[in-house]
Amino acid sequence: MIKETLKQVQPISQKWLKKAWNRLDNLTKPRRSLGILEEIAARVVAILEQESPTLEKKEIFTFAGDHGVITEGVSAYPQEVTGLMVRNFLAGGAGINVLARCAGAHVNIIDIGMKEDLQDAEGLIKRNVKRATDNMAIGQAMTREEAEKAICIGIEMAEQAHDRGTHVIATGEMGIGNTTPSAAVLAALLPANVEDVTGVGTGLDEKGLKKKIKIIEKALKVNKDHLNDPISILAAVGGLEIAGICGLCLGGAARHMIVIVDGFISSAGALVAMRLNPSIKDYLFFSHLSSEKGHRTFFEKQGLRPMLDLDLRLGEGTGAALAMQIMESAVRIYNEMATFEEVGIEPGA
Amino acid sequence: MIKETLKQVQPISQKWLKKAWNRLDNLTKPRRSLGILEEIAARVVAILEQESPTLEKKEIFTFAGDHGVITEGVSAYPQEVTGLMVRNFLAGGAGINVLARCAGAHVNIIDIGMKEDLQDAEGLIKRNVKRATDNMAIGQAMTREEAEKAICIGIEMAEQAHDRGTHVIATGEMGIGNTTPSAAVLAALLPANVEDVTGVGTGLDEKGLKKKIKIIEKALKVNKDHLNDPISILAAVGGLEIAGICGLCLGGAARHMIVIVDGFISSAGALVAMRLNPSIKDYLFFSHLSSEKGHRTFFEKQGLRPMLDLDLRLGEGTGAALAMQIMESAVRIYNEMATFEEVGIEPGA
Numbered sequence: 001m002i003k004e005t006l007k008q009v010q011p012i013s014q015k016w017l018k019k020a021w022n023r024l025d026n027l028t029k030p031r032r033s034l035g036i037l038e039e040i041a042a043r044v045v046a047i048l049e050q051e052s053p054t055l056e057k058k059e060i061f062t063f064a065g066d067h068g069v070i071t072e073g074v075s076a077y078p079q080e081v082t083g084l085m086v087r088n089f090l091a092g093g094a095g096i097n098v099l100a101r102c103a104g105a106h107v108n109i110i111d112i113g114m115k116e117d118l119q120d121a122e123g124l125i126k127r128n129v130k131r132a133t134d135n136m137a138i139g140q141a142m143t144r145e146e147a148e149k150a151i152c153i154g155i156e157m158a159e160q161a162h163d164r165g166t167h168v169i170a171t172g173e174m175g176i177g178n179t180t181p182s183a184a185v186l187a188a189l190l191p192a193n194v195e196d197v198t199g200v201g202t203g204l205d206e207k208g209l210k211k212k213i214k215i216i217e218k219a220l221k222v223n224k225d226h227l228n229d230p231i232s233i234l235a236a237v238g239g240l241e242i243a244g245i246c247g248l249c250l251g252g253a254a255r256h257m258i259v260i261v262d263g264f265i266s267s268a269g270a271l272v273a274m275r276l277n278p279s280i281k282d283y284l285f286f287s288h289l290s291s292e293k294g295h296r297t298f299f300e301k302q303g304l305r306p307m308l309d310l311d312l313r314l315g316e317g318t319g320a321a322l323a324m325q326i327m328e329s330a331v332r333i334y335n336e337m338a339t340f341e342e343v344g345i346e347p348g349a
Numbered sequence: 350m351i352k353e354t355l356k357q358v359q360p361i362s363q364k365w366l367k368k369a370w371n372r373l374d375n376l377t378k379p380r381r382s383l384g385i386l387e388e389i390a391a392r393v394v395a396i397l398e399q400e401s402p403t404l405e406k407k408e409i410f411t412f413a414g415d416h417g418v419i420t421e422g423v424s425a426y427p428q429e430v431t432g433l434m435v436r437n438f439l440a441g442g443a444g445i446n447v448l449a450r451c452a453g454a455h456v457n458i459i460d461i462g463m464k465e466d467l468q469d470a471e472g473l474i475k476r477n478v479k480r481a482t483d484n485m486a487i488g489q490a491m492t493r494e495e496a497e498k499a500i501c502i503g504i505e506m507a508e509q510a511h512d513r514g515t516h517v518i519a520t521g522e523m524g525i526g527n528t529t530p531s532a533a534v535l536a537a538l539l540p541a542n543v544e545d546v547t548g549v550g551t552g553l554d555e556k557g558l559k560k561k562i563k564i565i566e567k568a569l570k571v572n573k574d575h576l577n578d579p580i581s582i583l584a585a586v587g588g589l590e591i592a593g594i595c596g597l598c599l600g601g602a603a604r605h606m607i608v609i610v611d612g613f614i615s616s617a618g619a620l621v622a623m624r625l626n627p628s629i630k631d632y633l634f635f636s637h638l639s640s641e642k643g644h645r646t647f648f649e650k651q652g653l654r655p656m657l658d659l660d661l662r663l664g665e666g667t668g669a670a671l672a673m674q675i676m677e678s679a680v681r682i683y684n685e686m687a688t689f690e691e692v693g694i695e696p697g698a
Contacts, residue, residue, distance in 0.1 A: 028437055029444050030425070030551040034667070035640060035660025076379070084694050088377055093687025095378050101685075102678040202379040291384060309658060310675075311384025318383070325674045326659075329451040336450075338442025345433050 001152050002231075002247075002276075008254035012046040012282040020045035020334070027337040028345060036307065040285065040327050041334035047256055047283055048167060052335045055168045055258065055328045058105035059161050060317040061248055062089060062096060062172035063154070065113030065241035066132035068141065069219065070177040074212045076203040079132075082176045083116035089174070090123045095314050096172060099321035103328075105170070107317070110157065112150055113175070113240025127153045129240050133181070136219040140226055140236045141181060147235035147243050154247020155254075162255040168324065169252050170260035170287075171269065172317020173241040177201075182268035183294050184216045184237035188227050189271050190301045194220070197294030199264075202313075230275040238268070245269025250276065253283035260327070262320040263290040263312065267298050274302075287323030288312055350501050351580075351596075351625075357603035361395040361631040369394035369683070376686040377694060385656065389634065389676050390683035396605055396632055397516060401684045404517045404607065404677045407454035408510050409666040410597055411438060411445060411521035412503070414462030414590035415481035417490065418568065419526040423561045425552040428481075431525045432465035438523070439472045444663050445521060448670035452677075454519070456666070459506065461499055462524070462589025476502045478589050482530070485568040489575055489585045490530060496584035496592050503596020504603075511604040517673065518601050519609035519636075520618065521666020522590040526550075531617035532643050533565045533586035537576050538620050539650045543569070546643030548613075551662075579624040587617070594618025599625065602632035609676070611669040612639040612661065616647050623651075636672030637661055 020042040025031055032038060044053050064086050070079050088094045089109045100107045110125040111118065115132040118124055129150045133141035142150075161169050179201040186197040194216045200209050216237075220227070223236035234243055245261075246269040252259035253273070261270045261284050273280045288308035289295055299306060307323050340347050369391040374380055381387060393402050413435050419428050437443045438458045449456045459474040460467065464481040467473055478499045482490035491499075510518050528550040535546040543565045549558055568586050569576070575585035583592055594610075595618040601608035602622070610619045610633050622629045637657035638644055648655060656672050689696050 027444075028434065028442060029663050033551070033661065033663040034444060035662070037659060037661070081694055084692055085377065088687055088692045091687070091692075093377060093685075093692065095376075095383060095682060095686060098682050098685045099678055102674075102681055202382070307659070310386060310656070312382065312386070313384070314378050314382040322675065322678060325451075325678070326671065329448055329671060329674070332447050332451055333444060336442075336447045337444060338437055338440070343433055343437045343440075343442065345430055 001155060002148060005155050005250055005254045006277050009277045009279050011279045013049060016046040016049050017042055026339045028340055028343055034333060037330040037333055040330035044258060044331055047258055053331055055331050057166045058103060058168040058324055059166050060100055060105050060107045060170040060172050060321060061110060061157050062107060062174060062317050063110045063112045063241035063244035065175040065239050066115035067175060067177040067181060067239055068133045068135035069137055069180050069215065071135055072137050072215045074180045074215055075177040075201055077176050079115060079176050082114055082174060083118060085174050086118060087121065090121055094316060095318045096316035096321060099318050103321045103324035105321060105324055110244060112153055112244045133239055136181065136223065136237045137215050138222060140223060141238060142235050144232060144235045147231055150240045150243030151247035154244040155251035158248050158251025158255060158257065162257060168258040169248060170317055170320035171245045171248055171262050171266040172320060173245060173265050173315055175239060175241050178239050178241060178265050179292060180212060180216060181237055181239040181242060182265040184219055185233060185242060185268040186271065186294055186298055188220060188233045188237060189230065189275055192297050192301060196297045199293030230272045234272050242269045246272040249273035249280055249284060253280040258285065259283050260285045260287050260320040260323050262287055262317045263315055264292040264295045265315055267295060285323065285327065288319035350504060351497060354504050354599055354603045355626045358626045358628050360628045362398055365398050366391055366395040375688045377689055377692055383682060386679040386682055389679035393607060393680055396607055402680055404680050406515045407452060407517040407673055408515050409449055409454050409456045409519040409521050409670060410459060410506050411456060411523060411666050412459045412461045412590035412593035414524040414588050415464035416524060416526040416530060416588055417482050417484035418486055418529050418564065420484055421486050421564045423529045423564055424526040424550060426525050428464060428525050431463055431523060432467060434523050435467060436470065439470055443665060444667045445665035445670060448667050452670045452673035454670060454673055459593065461502055461593045482588055485530065485572065485586045486564050487571060489572060490587060491584050493581060493584045496580055499589045499592030500596035503593040504600035507597050507600025507604060507606065511606060517607040518597060519666055519669035520594045520597055520611050520615040521669060522594060522614050522664055524588060524590050527588050527590060527614050528641055529561060529565060530586055530588040530591060531614040533568055534582060534591060534617040535620065535643055535647055537569060537582045537586060538579065538624055541646050541650060545646045548642030579621045583621050591618040595621040598622035598629055598633060602629040607634065608632050609634045609636050609669040609672050611636055611666045612664055613641040613644045614664055616644060634672065634676065637668035
């Protein structure tokens with residue numbers, strides 16, 4: 001399924017891109033004076049291949065997973081918080097619920113790798129692959145088969161959304177400890193020094209950060225024979241929610257959807273997808289620069305620019321939800337602004 | 350009227366600020382993990398002094414003015430475009446109209462200093478002080494009385510909005526050539542070197558930019574005896590729309606309103622207001638970093654941080670309109686998120 005989906009990903013249409021810029025340059029404003037908004041609009045038009053695209057139907061996919069490496073003491077919160085926060089999501093009280101309401105987006109919560117089995121949780125999409133990863137500091141976090149299974153769940157989520165008529169999907173995650181595997185994946189894939197991609201997560205002190213860096217270095221060393229390709233890296237030092245995000249990016253790109261990438265952890269998942277097929281990048285919109293230290297390294301190394309920089313470090317999909325409002329505004333600029341011809345102005349510079 | 354309004358401006362309530370942070374730190378997220386959104390929410394609560402503030406009623410004020418200095422060849426567009434764009438605003442086809450619709454905000458268009466008299470223009474707020482400023486390269490742009498009259502119009506606009514029950518007002522402007530007086534005002538008030546606050550505006554080439562810098566330097570030299578206080582600087586090298594924006598900031602702060610400042614030109618107006626009373630800063634939200642070169646100098650010198658950085662350089666109020674959506678999201682985070690206590694999580698770090 002992964003191979004087949006990868007084959008379906010095509011670069012976006014240059015013809016549609018040119019068409020979009022032609023209209024943008026004829027709207028009543030100095031040329032390119034709406035900066036990134038114009039870039040967003042052009043890419044949306046080229047992805048959807050529509051004269052007047054709308055981003056009305058929007059969905060966020062928040063994948064929840066736990067991490068064996070938490071026993072090494074890499075997080076400021078205990079593992080139980082993953083389950084409590086998932087219940088909070090389902091009750092509508094978390095940051096992602098509020099920001100999704102602001103954006104008019106539906107939130108899907110997927111148990112893809114939680115330790116706790118929330119059997120009674122209404123509304124939870126139950127696709128658990130494994131009840132938390134294993135401790136990557138002493139071996140592989142999961143098998144390649146488990147990683148592939150989690151990627152396929154992400155692909156399925158994108159496909160189901162597409163079948164529902166959704167054009168905009170966004171990544172999100174919850175998982176106590178998940179900045180640790182994300183940093184490990186980035187270190188191996190960018191590649192980068194561990195200290196350049198490792199931050200304080202939900203709130204480590206300086207000593208905690210040093211320890212976290214050492215644990216990640218140890219995990220990469222222990223797993224050095226398994227770091228051969230993007231999926232084996234994901235399996236060795238990644239996480240199930242990161243794999244789900246990778247799959248969502250992949251499935252979204254294959255179906256010509258707009259894919260909004262949330263923050264630091266989501267970028268790790270998106271990077272795995274981009275390494276599997278570089279054309280996937282054409283479909284991804286990186287919503288924000290997290291205040292988690294390693295995110296800046298990711299953007300610099302990939303030559304990408306995030307839409308927002310608001311010192312967010314919550315995850316869940318919150319940055320992606322905010323970006324939806326910016327993107328919808330960009331598309332409405334494209335659809336609704338008058339042209340120079342319509343108002344009788346010479347285009348000028 | 351200006352003196353009286355200045356006296357009404359009070360620093361925001363520290364008691365309400367503390368109250369707001371107390372709630373924010375108890376919402377279900379790692380402490381301060383929603384970064385700038387939390388700072389916005391805290392300040393909104395402290396300005397409005399409300400337990401559950403809403404930013405529902407929003408208005409944008411786009412002041413239009415022309416500039417005598419245009420005869421020196423400082424703009425890529427001819428002066429007639431001011432009138433054509435104002436008609437475009439009134440017809441709903443400009444960037445500001447689209448982004449205001451996205452934000453659910455009403456747009457007010459004010460002729461405060463246009464050269465052209467749009468007598469037949471329905472919906473235009475006609476408060477013309479002077480049919481374009483005089484050429485500041487050979488003398489004062491306007492008299493002190495004219496500058497004060499324009500400031501008072503801005504104050505009135507804020508007061509009328511307040512009386513209509515509006516809590517959020519935003520600045521905007523239209524005026525071919527107005528990055529030139531804005532740069533001159535910033536150079537004199539920050540203070541800064543002219544070349545550090547002067548950019549290409551709507552699209553000058555390198556030669557045009559050099560000429561613009563020389564004209565601004567000449568204007569500051571010609572008017573050197575009139576650069577004694579913020580209002581005399583505004584009169585000598587400013588513009589009528591810049592004065593209107595100054596007044597809107599002043600009037601908004603005096604009435605405890607949320608004031609969103611648009612881009613480069615609006616920042617010049619806001620700076621005059623802040624120089625008249627530093628407490629006005631507490632009420633101002635700087636929406637975005639314009640790609641107009643001097644805007645970065647403004648933020649660095651003032652120690653301020655803009656909310657968005659999207660390479661916008663359109664003006665009109667477009668950046669402020671976009672920021673409204675971010676601010677409304679921030680306030681909903683404050684109002685709608687569950688607390689740790691409600692979901693049974695220990696606050697942690």
